[in-house]
Amino acid sequence: MTEGDSNADPVTEGESTHILTGLYPGLKLGAGRYSLLKPLGHGGAGEVWLATDTVLSEPSALKLLPPAKEGDIGAFEDLRQETRRSRRLSHPNIIRIYDFHNLPGEIPFISMEYVKGVNLDALRERAPQGVLSWEFLRPILRDLCEALAYAHSEGLVHRDLKPSNLLLNEKGQLKLADFGIAASCREPYGRGAERHRGWGTPAYVSPQQLDGGVPSTSDDLYSLGASLYELLTGVPPFFEGELEIQIRLATPQPMAERLQRFGRVNEIPAGISALVMDCLAKDPARRPITAREVQQRIENAFVAPKSQRLPAGGVLPAPPAPPPPPAPAKPAALPRLTAVKPTLTRKPRTGGTAAASKGGSPDSLYRAEPRSARTVPLGWIFLLLGLAALVWVGRQAMKVEPRIPNAVSGLELPPLTNAAFTLERELTGNKDPITAVAVTRTGEWLAGGATDHTARVWELEGKTPKTFVGDGGLFEVLAISPSGTWLAAGGVNHAVKVWEVKRRLLQLTLPAHSNAVTCLAFSPDGGALASGGQDGKISVWNMPTGLSNSAWSGHRGPVRAVAFASDGASVATLGRDEMVRVWHPRNGVRLGEFSVTNQATGAVGFSADGSLLATSRGTEIVVWDVRGRSVWRRWSAPDGAVVASVAVGADGLVASGDRHGEIMLWAAGSGRRLQTWAGHSDEVSTLAFSSDGQRLVSGGADRVVKVWRRGEGP
The missing domain is CATH 2.130.10.10 (YVTN repeat-like/Quinoprotein amine dehydrogenase)
Structure with a gap:
């Protein structure tokens, strides 16, 4: 878990002032080994505290079962199973789980690696325009694919992949957090599964996970696509109205259109746009097959500048800003109009075809050969004047009953x-x-x-x-x-x-x-x-x-x-x-x-x-x-x-x-x-x-x- 970011996701760290009954700084747990320092965040499964491991003299994060659920056998089993599953994972890009503690007279808890840094959701919030650039995200996504490929090879599906669970430590290294609702894709989906139907964060879950389907690695790839969509555009694929219906039936708006809708600019390689939309396919068969395939497509995506990484031991910098919106181009000066009597000559059809194949238009089959280098036929002059008159009349008509639209929301x-x-x-x-x-x-x-x-x-x-x-x-x-x-x-x-x-x-x-x-x-x-x-x-x-x-x-x-x-x-x-x-x-x-x-x-x-x-x-x-x-x-x-x-x-x-x-x-x-x-x-x-x-x-x-x-x- 992370700490130290004042702009962290309010759903996690934002409740640091909320203390569960019976928990307070200085409380000793684990037979006195751990001393609580302060709360880091909380979720439905418990509250996470920063603590000092007095045996190793180092910080540790503790995930504690809420006192209100002490008698809840299901909640206790979830915490124990989370430890059992996550302890199998040992990867540099996954937060390490140490042990499950259940001592008489104490609240059950998990001890885990403490990460001092920031999550990608908080980083995006304070970035220019509320989006992260692809050049910044590319190496992070590569490491995420490594972590997912490893977890999937161990038979685990994360099932709650989202920007706030993607942490960067002070060196800029990715840490994937919270395997709390992870499930095995190798074991029968039976006992206890019904309680977890539809678990996850709705804005990022696949239609299959939303409907309580059998856990699949494809669910994580959908969530990866939804997370990347939000990091690059500022909002998830579906963010308003009935999310569940849209997740099941609607096609997400292309990222370029979403950026335009909210007045943002971000350079996204075409290959990445296509990859994200493939990950968000309703049919799992149309998504990438593995995290390795996603990683390969990321590697193949063109990006001009070198990606920004953190210096060893350095302070996390602000992500590179997407380019500012382009300034409106000044209208080009119109050529000087000279009324002439044109002489039409038919170009040979073969020549016209060749011209068209090189970028010319079919209209170039006919060419006006004026008497001066810069001339425009008299007919075109009248046509332009007529169009200008129509535009003027239209604008006057609009003034009769004006509406005041907002280009972003349509209000x-x-x-x-x-x-x-x-x-x-x-x-x-x-x-x-x-x-x-x-x-x-x-x-x-x-x-x-x-x-x-x-x-x-x-x-x-x-x-x-x-x-x-x-x-x-x-x-x-x-x-x-x-x-x-x-x-x-x-x-x-x-x-x-x-x-x-x-x-x-x-x-x-x-x-x-x-x-x-x-x-x-x-x-x-x-x-x-x-x-x-x-x-x-x-x-x-x-x-x-x-x-x-x-x-x-x-x-x-x-x-x-x-x-x-x-x-x-x-x-x-x-x-x-x-x-x-x-x-x-x-x-x-x-x-x-x-x-x-x-x-x-x-x-x-x-x-x-x-x-x-x-x-x-x-x-x-x-x-x-x-x-x-x-x-x-x-x-x-x-x-x-x-x-x-x-x-x-x-x-x-x-x-x-x-x-x-x-x-x-x-x-x-x-x-x-x-x-x-x-x-x-x-x-x-x-x-x-x-x-x-x-x-x-x-x-x-x-x-x-x-x-x-x-x-x-x-």
Whole structure:
């Protein structure tokens, strides 16, 4: 296991602050031989700690069975079998497993080689454009093929090959990690296999492994192709929507097209592009047969510059940057046009054929022989003028109803020019300033939380609100399900509580985080609830059962905002680390990310469908296209108004509130201010749109919640 990289994969090292119950620095294990120093990472099978081997006076990595699974015979057997399988492997490019320890009164654990360095996923994240160059990867991939060929010759299939399991030590030597779910391709696939059906990381597993098929070396070659695809393009072959369906049925986008889609440039040899697509074939018979075949094709791939390797004992350098996007070429000057009367002469057919075979076109069978060296027929002049006129007319027609597309994601926003909101209802009775508001899909139900640890839920047509009283620190963040059935609340008491609104019954108390709950969101169908915490963790819960779908470490620092995509197939989060990340809600697989460095120091808010993100810094507002991972538009509030709250609605409406109680309405597509009005007598502390964009709810330090109805502006 690795340590020492501050930008390591948050799913592994990012949870270094999370300590399993009963584990702490200084704890002695292995009859006193090992002394725990600090956690390195964790996964479903256990937590990995850096420890000191007091007998050999050297560092070691320990993989410990979680205390919660001490009585789990299956988990215990998995750990023992991992040791038994991996101890058979002795290769310079595979992390060495030392022993399995199971002493009375101690947590079972594996001792293994400790690698100080970085994994390729973390290295890619901080590389220019988020991709690694082929010249850098080539020797690493060659060593990986050596390691796989050796493991396969020993009858083992890795089954979880991915960039975060490919480690580089301080000398730049590859180390393949985590044979935890490896399987034998020689033994019968029977006892215990059913528990491991579909194990692995979905973005990198083959269709056969996804369906629980018999382990095969071909599964590893598919995962190798998926990993290389991501390292060269910045994203896995399939990263959005229903991954399982795409893995089984869809053909990955060619790497050149994927790079173009995300505005990246990387020189990939044609032979490597073909190799990756062959590895990703649905039919195992169409993939390379062995790792040696992959290695040979890598060796044959042309690469001009010498690959970069690390100096012995040196510090790991940044990988070579892919070439920058080419500057747009200046249009060549048009030749001087001279109207002449051409004389057409027919060239002999044999001569024309010869010319065409040397690169000429069939049109060269006919040749104009002008009276001057630089002349163009008069007919061509009229044709060019006609085309220019058509282009001009087309552009004028486009101005009638413009759309504002993003070339990366295909997102379009309508040209808003006249939306406006008027006061529909004012809701008073709160004793303290409003900290959070939430509203259902069409605004029939809305909720407001206050600093007195109470929340009130109003039915828009009703008169008396339903009041919910929580313990200290609750109702700092709120979410209400699209139908108004459930109210979820969180705060500094670490738990998420869920009530049935109509009967005011507390239904669930979810132990979501080790620190304060900072954000909440329901899925569009109300069947899932996502929470983010001060601990950087994201949790997704099934509704109404409260069963945990998944939980993972997503950010280094607090999670500031969370939102589901419109189809519920992904979750977007923004962290205090100024990273926006998109995740698969059922397994926590990261589907994409981008940085909002220095642009999100103030208020933040996602649109209901997670497609847009608004952030603020002082008086400036920035709208981001989440899918395209890019800035959509930025503008500044007038008169030095500091933005205190922000919300994004349907069709690109953005609302902002300032410290003096004013609310401003903006069109995200153009950055145009559509409306300004006095919303509150004190700071507008929180804002929320209904999903249909027809209502805006605001809460202020003046202890009032207001509902604003959308109409047409002047």
